[in-house]
Amino acid sequence: MTMISCPACSHQVSDQATSCPNCGHPLVPAATTNVATYSNTSGTNTSVPAIVSLVFGLLSWCILPFIGAIVAVIAGHIARSEIRSAPAGTIDGDGMAIAGLILGWAHLVVVLLGLLFIFAVLGGFAAMSH
Ligand SMILES: [Zn+2]
Numbered sequence: 001m002t003m004i005s006c007p008a009c010s011h012q013v014s015d016q017a018t019s020c021p022n023c024g025h026p027l028v029p030a031a032t033t034n035v036a037t038y039s040n041t042s043g044t045n046t047s048v049p050a051i052v053s054l055v056f057g058l059l060s061w062c063i064l065p066f067i068g069a070i071v072a073v074i075a076g077h078i079a080r081s082e083i084r085s086a087p088a089g090t091i092d093g094d095g096m097a098i099a100g101l102i103l104g105w106a107h108l109v110v111v112l113l114g115l116l117f118i119f120a121v122l123g124g125f126a127a128m129s130h
Helices: 030-041 046-059 066-083 095-129
Strands: 003-005 012-014
Touching: 046 066, 046 095, 066 095
Parallel strands: none
Antiparallel strands: 003 012
């Protein structure tokens, strides 16, 4: 237990006291102040592009093929650079950004391989018809 001086009368008061016993000035206990400060500074914001990346990464596999994957990859890169450039721990969502990037890139690879396969098959038919 430490003693602090009352802001109103400079009387030495316990930091656990809720009001100054000398003048009655209300004091906020140190513990409460610390908790309030802690929750304010540690209140991380989740990166919006990271959420966009994850959502479009998922959408690319069901209702938004290709376009969803492009959006997921772009948003994922924006999110990761945003998270890196911000002070450590102030922006959350790196995991979501990575998930969005993986989903997006994986989809693009699948689409690319699918196109290559289609072109190879078409090319094969074209070669046979000549
Ligand atoms: Zn006082």
